[in-house]
Amino acid sequence: MGWWLRGGRGGEPRRGVGVLAALGCVLALGACSVPGAGGAAAGQELPGGRILRPVGPERVAEHGRTTLRVLADSGEREFLKRLVARFEKKYPNVRVEVETKASTDFFKTIVTTMSGEHPPDLVQGNQGYGVDGQLVRAGLLRPLDDVSHAYGWDLDHPGGTTDQLRWTPDGTLFGSGSLYGISQSNEYIGVFYNRSKLSELGIRPPHSWAEFTAGLRKAKEAGELPLQLGNADQYPAEQLLGTIQAQKVPVNESRAWINGVPGTTFATAGNREAARELRGWARKGYLGTGYNGVSADDAVSKFTAGKGVFMIAGSWNAPAVGGKLGDDAGFTVPRTADGRTVAAGAFGLPWHISAKSDATDAAVAFLGMMQSRTGAQAMADAGRLPVVTDGVDMPDRLGRQQAATGKRLLLGDGQTYYFDWASHSMLATIGSATQDLLTGRLSVGAYLRRIERDRAGFLAEQEAKTRGRGGGS
Amino acid sequence: MTASRARLRAWARRQYWPAYLYLLPGAVVYVLFVLRPLLMTAWISLFDWDGLTLGTWVGPDNYTALLTDPRLREALLHSLVFLFFYALVPVAAGLVLTALMVRVRIRGLGVFRALLFVPQVLSTVVVAVSWRWIYDPDGPLNGLLRAVGLDALARSWLGDNATALPAVGLIGSWVMCGLCLVLFLAGALRIPRELFEAARLDGAGPVREFRTVIVPALRGETGLALVLTVTQALRNFDIVWNTTAGGPGHSTTVPSVFLYQDAFVSREVGDAAAIGIALTLLTLTVCGLITRVLREREG
Numbered sequence: 001m002g003w004w005l006r007g008g009r010g011g012e013p014r015r016g017v018g019v020l021a022a023l024g025c026v027l028a029l030g031a032c033s034v035p036g037a038g039g040a041a042a043g044q045e046l047p048g049g050r051i052l053r054p055v056g057p058e059r060v061a062e063h064g065r066t067t068l069r070v071l072a073d074s075g076e077r078e079f080l081k082r083l084v085a086r087f088e089k090k091y092p093n094v095r096v097e098v099e100t101k102a103s104t105d106f107f108k109t110i111v112t113t114m115s116g117e118h119p120p121d122l123v124q125g126n127q128g129y130g131v132d133g134q135l136v137r138a139g140l141l142r143p144l145d146d147v148s149h150a151y152g153w154d155l156d157h158p159g160g161t162t163d164q165l166r167w168t169p170d171g172t173l174f175g176s177g178s179l180y181g182i183s184q185s186n187e188y189i190g191v192f193y194n195r196s197k198l199s200e201l202g203i204r205p206p207h208s209w210a211e212f213t214a215g216l217r218k219a220k221e222a223g224e225l226p227l228q229l230g231n232a233d234q235y236p237a238e239q240l241l242g243t244i245q246a247q248k249v250p251v252n253e254s255r256a257w258i259n260g261v262p263g264t265t266f267a268t269a270g271n272r273e274a275a276r277e278l279r280g281w282a283r284k285g286y287l288g289t290g291y292n293g294v295s296a297d298d299a300v301s302k303f304t305a306g307k308g309v310f311m312i313a314g315s316w317n318a319p320a321v322g323g324k325l326g327d328d329a330g331f332t333v334p335r336t337a338d339g340r341t342v343a344a345g346a347f348g349l350p351w352h353i354s355a356k357s358d359a360t361d362a363a364v365a366f367l368g369m370m371q372s373r374t375g376a377q378a379m380a381d382a383g384r385l386p387v388v389t390d391g392v393d394m395p396d397r398l399g400r401q402q403a404a405t406g407k408r409l410l411l412g413d414g415q416t417y418y419f420d421w422a423s424h425s426m427l428a429t430i431g432s433a434t435q436d437l438l439t440g441r442l443s444v445g446a447y448l449r450r451i452e453r454d455r456a457g458f459l460a461e462q463e464a465k466t467r468g469r470g471g472g473s
Numbered sequence: 474m475t476a477s478r479a480r481l482r483a484w485a486r487r488q489y490w491p492a493y494l495y496l497l498p499g500a501v502v503y504v505l506f507v508l509r510p511l512l513m514t515a516w517i518s519l520f521d522w523d524g525l526t527l528g529t530w531v532g533p534d535n536y537t538a539l540l541t542d543p544r545l546r547e548a549l550l551h552s553l554v555f556l557f558f559y560a561l562v563p564v565a566a567g568l569v570l571t572a573l574m575v576r577v578r579i580r581g582l583g584v585f586r587a588l589l590f591v592p593q594v595l596s597t598v599v600v601a602v603s604w605r606w607i608y609d610p611d612g613p614l615n616g617l618l619r620a621v622g623l624d625a626l627a628r629s630w631l632g633d634n635a636t637a638l639p640a641v642g643l644i645g646s647w648v649m650c651g652l653c654l655v656l657f658l659a660g661a662l663r664i665p666r667e668l669f670e671a672a673r674l675d676g677a678g679p680v681r682e683f684r685t686v687i688v689p690a691l692r693g694e695t696g697l698a699l700v701l702t703v704t705q706a707l708r709n710f711d712i713v714w715n716t717t718a719g720g721p722g723h724s725t726t727v728p729s730v731f732l733y734q735d736a737f738v739s740r741e742v743g744d745a746a747a748i749g750i751a752l753t754l755l756t757l758t759v760c761g762l763i764t765r766v767l768r769e770r771e772g
Binding site for chain 2: 034035036107108111112115130134137138231232233234288289290291292293294295298302307423424425427428431432433435436439441442468
């Protein structure tokens with residue numbers, strides 16, 4: 001039965017020769033060079049030349065028939081379908097070729113795809129060290145400072161909103177330096193609520209944090225599940241922590257920690273208070289039982305089926321929630337005690353132009369249209385929340401609520417980003433640690449320490465790498 | 474020196490060289506798509522590499538880091554638990570079921586066999602999603618428990634630190650059971666009728682028959698089943714990832730979860746390669762031991 005149960009009998013010398021021959025072949029084929037050698041070629045000049053003013057149809061037409069290759073997350077399909085149609089109409093010599101991949105596959109393959117010989121001209125990345133940092137470090141992205149200036153993006157985004165797309169050219173410092181991407185998508189974590197449940201319980205839609213927490217208490221007393229949570233995928237509870245933490249810690253302090261500013265730590269008084277409150281919610285039964293075994297998608301279906309009065313989740317769940325609950329669905333970001341609107345959140349997946357693109361003008365024109373009101377309306381029509389909301393028709397009541405809150409967030413520069421941007425492994429670290437915090441297997445102190453240890457290790461590694469390169473690129 | 478060279482020449486003369494041409498296509502594919510990636514992985518495991526920019530030689534550092542990482546040690550323990558659920562349970566269940574099916578003539582055996590094999594054919598993601606639903610706090614398993622008054626037992630099977638690991642393990646048992654049964658049934662068909670008759674004439678009951686006829690006759694199949702299931706248990710990733718992602722906390726992590734995270738999330742490709750190589754060596758060793766033990770008993 002099978003070769004593995006039989007010994008080679010009487011075939012010893014032949015086998016020896018076979019092994020030797022195979023090894024020889026392998027060594028010849030293996031080409032044992034240092035992995036990554038001869039890879040990226042980071043150009044000194046701006047690929048495609050400097051952009052001085054918005055790229056119009058005449059300038060794009062000068063290039064003749066052009067194919068613009070776009071690689072995006074599958075969540076962008078509806079948006080791109082609408083935008084591409086408008087773009088091809090305005091720029092008739094350009095044909096846009098869109099390829100989309102499901103998120104998990106997308107993030108796995110994006111970095112290697114971009115390092116290939118003929119990468120797509122326009123591509124989505126992800127903020128933080130995991131994807132964008134890698135792409136910048138390998139010199140695969142075209143800086144967009146000139147484009148941003150020509151189109152006035154800087155003026156559209158006040159304060160530090162675009163810092164999440166800025167890097168030093170060696171990709172080691174996050175949050176300052178050149179602009180490498182842009183996005184029309186605005187995403188943040190907020191509180192969904194079920195209007196009919198609220199009126200049953202006599203709770204008014206919460207405007208402030210105090211009203212919200214009072215609502216949780218009241219729902220619990222009435223025997224309802226206060227908060228629907230599905231945390232099997234580990235990231236949703238991180239969003240809960242981020243929501244509580246945004247109430248207690250100044251936005252800049254959170255961002256400084258995520259950006260890796262020396263001297264910052266996760267074990268601050270505010271974070272401790274936030275973690276303690278989250279643990280308290282779990283202990284008081286606000287989250288029900290079994291949340292660590294329920295997937296995020298299942299939690300949304302449970303919420304829309306009437307299980308749970310509130311649900312803390314990303315604004316991008318609006319189509320799923322609104323589609324089932326209709327006008328019963330409400331959404332808000334409770335204001336802080338001093339009246340600010342702050343939330344864990346950021347731009348949606350950012351767009352980048354490949355440094356190897358030979359269709360830079362068309363790519364710039366595409367981003368230009370994406371960031372305009374045309375792009376914003378296409379985003380809204382696809383059921384998502386655009387960054388630009390003035391003069392944009394949102395499809396339903398939930399969308400209008402999200403747009404109003406989103407505008408307040410951007411104007412007040414109140415998005416704290418996400419903790420998992422802080423290091424390569426933070427998503428996994430904070431995900432499993434928060435599960436343990438909720439069940440009480442980790443104390444608040446140990447929880448904060450475990451997260452800080454992950455980031456400290458990562459920063460030390462980054463520093464060693466920078467030093468090893470002598471600061472050059 | 475000369476003696477060995479003479480022997481080599483004599484050996485070369487005895488060969489019918491064109492025969493090797495027939496081996497060539499298979500050998501090329503094997504070298505290109507199995508050996509070459511394997512050796513490249515081994516080579517990469519000696520570097521600190523992000524998958525893009527120039528790697529740095531670190532020698533055996535990735536391996537020492539791997540040996541001292543407490544998370545990986547914990548993950549390896551979970552793998553041992555999975556060995557029980559993925560390999561021992563299905564093989565034992567398969568043997569017992571085979572013995573039953575040999576004794577009792579079952580109508581529509583082909584249908585049952587096909588049905589039991591279905592989990593093997595299904596994509597593991599489909600399997601994981603179905604079981605997530607079964608184990609859900611409001612799912613059918615808890616519904617059943619509550620219906621018979623065992624409310625105290627109902628829980629979030631995948632979300633509870635105490636039950637997550639066995640719950641995921643049982644999914645593996647369910648998947649592998651069909652494979653073992655189909656293998657064993659095919660083997661049992663080849664057992665001569667006379668053996669059963671002789672055993673029964675000697676007064677052997679079902680237990681005796683199981684021990685003296687079925688188990689020895691199915692040794693080859695058992696070896697094959699163990700090798701397949703053990704490999705599956707040790708490299709187990711898809712079911713874990715799609716049900717618990719290693720959680721809650723670290724309670725269901727396996728080495729492949731860290732391999733995935735290192736390779737595709739934190740992009741420490743050297744570390745990931747080291748885990749991959751270590752896991753390959755471990756699997757080969759365990760499978761080698763299994764075949765050796767079974768072969769010795771054969772001889």
